[in-house]
Amino acid sequence: MDFGAAHVTQMALGAWQAQVLYTLSELDVFELLSEKPLSAQEVARRTGAHPLAAEGLLNAGVALKLLTRDGDAYADTDLALRLLCEDSPESLARWVRVMGRWSRPWNGLTEVVRTGRPAEEREARLWQDPRYTADFVLGMHEYARRIADEVADHADLPPGARVTDVGGGAGTYAIALCRRHPDVSVRILELASVLPLAERTVAEAGLADRIDVTAGDYLTDPFGTDVSAVVLSNILHQESREAGESIVRRAHRALRPGGKLVVNGYFLDESRTRPLFTTLHNLSAFTLWGGGRSYTVGEAAALLRSAGFTEPVVHQVAQGASTVLVAEKAEGPEDQHPADRRE
Numbered sequence: 001m002d003f004g005a006a007h008v009t010q011m012a013l014g015a016w017q018a019q020v021l022y023t024l025s026e027l028d029v030f031e032l033l034s035e036k037p038l039s040a041q042e043v044a045r046r047t048g049a050h051p052l053a054a055e056g057l058l059n060a061g062v063a064l065k066l067l068t069r070d071g072d073a074y075a076d077t078d079l080a081l082r083l084l085c086e087d088s089p090e091s092l093a094r095w096v097r098v099m100g101r102w103s104r105p106w107n108g109l110t111e112v113v114r115t116g117r118p119a120e121e122r123e124a125r126l127w128q129d130p131r132y133t134a135d136f137v138l139g140m141h142e143y144a145r146r147i148a149d150e151v152a153d154h155a156d157l158p159p160g161a162r163v164t165d166v167g168g169g170a171g172t173y174a175i176a177l178c179r180r181h182p183d184v185s186v187r188i189l190e191l192a193s194v195l196p197l198a199e200r201t202v203a204e205a206g207l208a209d210r211i212d213v214t215a216g217d218y219l220t221d222p223f224g225t226d227v228s229a230v231v232l233s234n235i236l237h238q239e240s241r242e243a244g245e246s247i248v249r250r251a252h253r254a255l256r257p258g259g260k261l262v263v264n265g266y267f268l269d270e271s272r273t274r275p276l277f278t279t280l281h282n283l284s285a286f287t288l289w290g291g292g293r294s295y296t297v298g299e300a301a302a303l304l305r306s307a308g309f310t311e312p313v314v315h316q317v318a319q320g321a322s323t324v325l326v327a328e329k330a331e332g333p334e335d336q337h338p339a340d341r342r343e
């Protein structure tokens, strides 16, 4: 067995496998087959697809263990029912649709690397397309709810804490913080187009009385006054270094002395060549958001210290899938960072 050739072949053909998943998802085949088994002809008719091409797609889906075939009838495997249908409590369906959407800018990686510019403009991409916005925000929620409780535990908040969750998305971490810390209340700061999505998730969790969702721009707006904790979850990697510095400074200013800054995200190790996922996430931020750049834990800690925070405590979450940094605003006005007074 030539493992080198197998490694290269797997990478070279990996995009084909991913594309079958994306197309099945984009055509809503998993949802359709979750109702009842159907023939390829019937799937083609219901999705507006070409019959022979649809059959080829379904057969590849069977080979990938996403579908089964019994005679002429195709059905979802248990895996597809569990992870690829939106109503399943374990669904990753929206997240997979976003990955499918992102495969297009990713396909332009060569040009991105040549020019140093993102593959598409952020505004054109996301916030003007309601389905994409919903898939993005709720897809992040599908993915993040798997680790949110563990992240919330590391925040270790005192009773009655008031928290600002900056760019809080669908409210995944706000919900987990309220569930894990009974007297805590959270204000989510989000873009106006995301608010209805967050409000819905929060209401479904029965936490509308403790989680407030406010429209704001984290690049310019303040994050509150005298708050007990500020959460920056999966924010910094998608912004420029200067924007990151400004966000961390405004977090410092919003906190009461002794208040906590909780930074959750994917960090590179100091060589910047590991872990594999984060090297890809770093490229993805560059391709999609332009100016985004993943931090090492050391770089992030330096960023926090320069804004007047203590050395962060570092927690690995879910076997290292995510990392949480918890730093404190030093007690006493003499510790205030000069930049706080300037802005």
Ligand SMILES: Nc1ncnc2c1ncn2[C@@H]1O[C@H](CSCC[C@H]([NH3+])C(=O)O)[C@@H](O)[C@H]1O
Pocket (backbone or CB within 6 Å): 137, 140, 141, 144, 166, 167, 168, 169, 170, 172, 189, 190, 191, 194, 216, 217, 218, 219, 232, 233, 234, 235
């Ligand atoms: N300028 C901005 N002001 C406020 N929120 C923003 C801004 N730009 C992007 N966002 C939001 O930042 C979030 C990044 S995704 C992270 C979501 C969540 N904190 C989590 O960890 O799962 C998205 O929900 C965006 O809508």
